[in-house]
Amino acid sequence: MTDPAPSTVTAPSLLIGCAAGFSGDRTDVAAAVVDTLIARLGPIAPATGSDPTAPPALPRAFLIFETLAERTLALAQLRRRADPEAGYEPLLDLMLRPVLARCLAHGVGIVSNFGAANPRAAARHILRLARELDLPAPRIAVLEGDDLSAPGFRDLLRERIGATLDDLRIVSANAYIGAEPIAAALRAGAQIVVCGRVADPSLTVGPAMAHFGWAADDWEKLGRATMAGHLLECGAQVCGGYFADPGFKDVPGLDQVGFPIAEIDAEGRCTIGKSEGTGGFVNEATVKEQLLYEVHDPAAYLTPDVVADIAEASVSVVGADRVALAGVRGHARPTHYKVNVCHEGGWLAEGEISYAGARAEGRARLAADVLRERLPALDLRVDLIGAVSILADDTGRMLAATPDAGVRDVRLRVAATHHDRAVAETLGREVTALYTCGPAGGGGVRCSLTPRLNTISCLVPRDAVPVGFEMIREAA
Amino acid sequence: MNTIDPDGADIVVPLYRAAHGRTGDKGDRSNISVIAWHADLWPLLVEQITPEAVATQFRHRAPSRVQRFVMPTLQAMNFVLDAVLDGGVNDARNLDTHGKSLSFLLLDMPLRVPTALRHRLVGPDAG
Numbered sequence: 351m352t353d354p355a356p357s358t359v360t361a362p363s364l365l366i367g368c369a370a371g372f373s374g375d376r377t378d379v380a381a382a383v384v385d386t387l388i389a390r391l392g393p394i395a396p397a398t399g400s401d402p403t404a405p406p407a408l409p410r411a412f413l414i415f416e417t418l419a420e421r422t423l424a425l426a427q428l429r430r431r432a433d434p435e436a437g438y439e440p441l442l443d444l445m446l447r448p449v450l451a452r453c454l455a456h457g458v459g460i461v462s463n464f465g466a467a468n469p470r471a472a473a474r475h476i477l478r479l480a481r482e483l484d485l486p487a488p489r490i491a492v493l494e495g496d497d498l499s500a501p502g503f504r505d506l507l508r509e510r511i512g513a514t515l516d517d518l519r520i521v522s523a524n525a526y527i528g529a530e531p532i533a534a535a536l537r538a539g540a541q542i543v544v545c546g547r548v549a550d551p552s553l554t555v556g557p558a559m560a561h562f563g564w565a566a567d568d569w570e571k572l573g574r575a576t577m578a579g580h581l582l583e584c585g586a587q588v589c590g591g592y593f594a595d596p597g598f599k600d601v602p603g604l605d606q607v608g609f610p611i612a613e614i615d616a617e618g619r620c621t622i623g624k625s626e627g628t629g630g631f632v633n634e635a636t637v638k639e640q641l642l643y644e645v646h647d648p649a650a651y652l653t654p655d656v657v658a659d660i661a662e663a664s665v666s667v668v669g670a671d672r673v674a675l676a677g678v679r680g681h682a683r684p685t686h687y688k689v690n691v692c693h694e695g696g697w698l699a700e701g702e703i704s705y706a707g708a709r710a711e712g713r714a715r716l717a718a719d720v721l722r723e724r725l726p727a728l729d730l731r732v733d734l735i736g737a738v739s740i741l742a743d744d745t746g747r748m749l750a751a752t753p754d755a756g757v758r759d760v761r762l763r764v765a766a767t768h769h770d771r772a773v774a775e776t777l778g779r780e781v782t783a784l785y786t787c788g789p790a791g792g793g794g795v796r797c798s799l800t801p802r803l804n805t806i807s808c809l810v811p812r813d814a815v816p817v818g819f820e821m822i823r824e825a826a
Numbered sequence: 827m828n829t830i831d832p833d834g835a836d837i838v839v840p841l842y843r844a845a846h847g848r849t850g851d852k853g854d855r856s857n858i859s860v861i862a863w864h865a866d867l868w869p870l871l872v873e874q875i876t877p878e879a880v881a882t883q884f885r886h887r888a889p890s891r892v893q894r895f896v897m898p899t900l901q902a903m904n905f906v907l908d909a910v911l912d913g914g915v916n917d918a919r920n921l922d923t924h925g926k927s928l929s930f931l932l933l934d935m936p937l938r939v940p941t942a943l944r945h946r947l948v949g950p951d952a953g
Contacts, residue, residue: 420852421916592848598949599846635846635861638900642859644850646906648895664899677899695916731919740922741931744912747886765919805916807853 364561365390366554366578367611367625370415370445370462371585373422377444379585379609380413382625384449386611387411388456389626406489406539408560409459414553415445416583418463423547424692424803426466427499427522437468442475450476451485454541461532461553465492465544467522472544473822487823488542491535495817496547498523498689498810507691510808518693521803525687525810527817528654530566532556535819543819547690549653554579554612562616572656573680574618577663580651581622581640581675582610588622588640589671590630603629608671621674632671641665641675650681652688654812657681686809695804696769699728701781701797702735704761705789711737711757713789720788721764724780727773728766735761761794767802774799836940842933843947845871849929854914856925858932861902864946867939868901874937880905883935884928887912905932 367387369380391410417439430437439445442464453460465472469492480488498507499522507523508515524547533556535543543556558564558575566572581588586607594601601607608628612620624632641660645651649661659679668674705713711734718732732749733739737757742748764781768774778797785795844867847859860875862868877892884892887910895904911925912918939947 419915587848595842595846598842635863638861638902639846639848639859641900642850642857642861642902642904643848644852644857645904646852646855646857646893648897648904660900661895661897662899663897692916698919733921735921740920740927742920743886743888744919745888747888751886763921767919803916805853805914 363616364558364614365411365611366414366557366582366614367412367609368414368416368582368585369449369609370417371583371587372419373417373439373441375417375585377441378448379625380445380449382628383609383611384413384452384458386626387413387458388452391456394457407457408536409541409557410457412459412461412557413449413453414460414582415462415464416550416553416585417441418466418547420690420805421692421803423466423524423690424522424805426468427692430467435468435471438466438472438475439464442472443479446476446479447483450479451483454485454488459536459540459557460542461545461557462543463545463548463550463553465546467497467546469493469544469546470822476542476544477822489540490542490544490822491538491540491819492822493527493531493535493543493545493548493817493819495531495815496524496527496545498525498815506810506814507689507808510689510810511691511806515691521692521694523689523691525689525815526654527687527815528552528683529555529559530655531817531819533559536560538819538821540819540821549655550583551576551579551653552655554582555655558614558618567682569656569680569682571618571680573658574620574678575614576651576653576656576658576680577641577660577675577678578612578614578618578620580658581620581637582612584640584643585609586630587643588636589624589632590636593636593639599635601630605629619674619676621668621672623672632673634665634667634673637665637673637675652684654683654687656683686811687815689808689810691806691808692803693806695802696767697771697774698765698767698800698802699774699777699798700763700765700800701778702761702763702795703781703784703788703792704794705792706759707791708758709756710760711754713791714760714762715754716789717762717784717792718764720784721780725766725777728768728777731765733763735763739763771799836938837944838936838938839947840933841875841935841937842930843949844937844939845933847929847933849926851911851915851924854909854911854917856907856910856928858905858907858929859902860905860932861900863948865901866943866946870937870939870943871903872896875903875935877905879935880907880932883932884910
């Protein structure tokens with residue numbers, strides 16, 4: 351309803367494909383996305399009157415990888431502590447190796463937050479990979495400014511969080527920065543932009559800003575492109591991934607599910623499609639589910655770039671596996687960046703043991719009672735996997751309200767946290783002791799002890815967080 | 827769960843036969859979409875799947891607040907439930923710390939459907 355009519359003099363639309371929706375996504379999906387991008391781009395125009403002093407052309411299309419969830423970055427920071435050359439996406443090589451040569455040859459730019467806690471080391475890895483593949487060194491930019499873990503930012507964080515900060519062992523502190531430095535890096539000639547913590551949709555908004563020359567306060571266009579980025583950022587989730595429910599929501603070819611490609615026009619409007627020759631589908635239902643994913647107030651989807659507004663958005667099928675998004679608006683961006691501070695949170699102890707056959711549930715419940723008696727120092731979460739677990743609650747309300755239903759195949763799981771490792775360890779010992787001291791027929795004990803990371807969020811004024819990019823040219 | 831209403835005019839079905847949805851999380855807050863499978867079913871969702879009804883369905887998780895955002899152009903509602911993730915992905919002791927499975931708890935809610943709209947429902951009648 352608010353979309354302008356297509357203008358008569360339009361810049362060519364922009365294609366952006368997404369080949370990862372989280373750290374740990376499939377690494378064999380990018381090839382089909384890149385092949386589809388290249389097929390739709392057509393041949394590269396031959397260079398005419400090549401002027402060595404002319405600025406390099408912008409990429410013709412983009413491939414993005416979104417690999418940073420809320421806790422991924424803190425884990426990356428821990429890896430960097432252990433090894434100064436680590437701390438970026440561990441699957442980086444597997445993700446890029448199959449497609450790097452074709453992207454560079456066909457003018458497909460790459461933008462990703464796979465730099466995680468160490469974007470420079472990620473850039474060095476890409477340069478090594480290019481050398482290994484006999485490719486000319488790509489122009490790589492790394493984004494700067496998101497990492498607020500240095501001591502120089504401690505006063506700023508204390509001002510926003512309070513004195514409790516002093517009692518915490520900080521692992522990471524990162525601002526969700528936006529699309530502007532990505533766009534600036536692309537305008538400066540970057541073929542690959544390696545980011546740490548940027549807002550997920552900014553991976554799409556940055557290329558669109560550079561491609562169409564949008565101003566950083568063109569809220570309507572930024573709002574539309576942000577929702578295009580939002581649809582892309584979880585990869586297959588808009589193409590039939592995370593959707594199937596046999597008998598109700600059947601999805602063909604889920605084992606080869608496709609990844610999304612957005613076509614964005616000069617006004618920021620998008621049509622979502624998917625990589626050719628893959629499974630899954632893109633339809634109204636898949637797009638609506640992803641459009642609302644991790645959205646709170648639909649009229650105010652906050653990013654560092656814009657406040658996007660989908661309160662009156664609509665979707666329509668415009669072709670096979672092609673869905674257009676309309677009615678998205680944009681409002682002035684927030685004055686502050688969101689910052690996530692991750693800190694050490696003690697230990698998570700977990701233990702499991704199985705009971706099967708007649709009265710299995712009763713024996714599992716008895717084992718849980720034994721553990722509660724034996725572990726008074728721990729606040730135990732109890733799951734009866736197979737009877738009542740996933741939908742239940744840490745306080746045990748649902749378990750207490752669920753009578754023994756005589757389930758014959760139950761895995762008892764108990765979990766607790768404690769700041770003192772020695773106390774946390776007692777959980778595993780007591781679960782293990784159920785072998786000889788617990789109810790009859792318990793088997794398959796598995797125990798683990800994991801360091802926990804907790805998160806606090808705060809808002810910091812934008813001008814307190816200088817952002818930018820640096821071109822990485824040197825080989826490792 | 828399909829039962830015939832005493833007056834014979836309505837049937838009661840699980841919500842998943844009339845709507846689909848997905849859960850997202852940020853911190854200790856969960857959002858769950860409820861999207862109508864058909865325009866004819868949309869008014870039933872708005873009328874019956876109220877914030878109060880959803881709060882009751884999630885009472886064991888003790889939400890501190892349940893907000894509902896209604897989007898007629900998408901024929902979808904977005905429910906935002908505060909403090910239902912036992913602390914969220916970094917704090918909860920649950921196996922599903924993100925609360926990814928919670929859409930299936932919401933979609934298990936009962937929905938009263940006029941018999942005349944039965945043909946709009948998704949899935950087998952016994953489902």
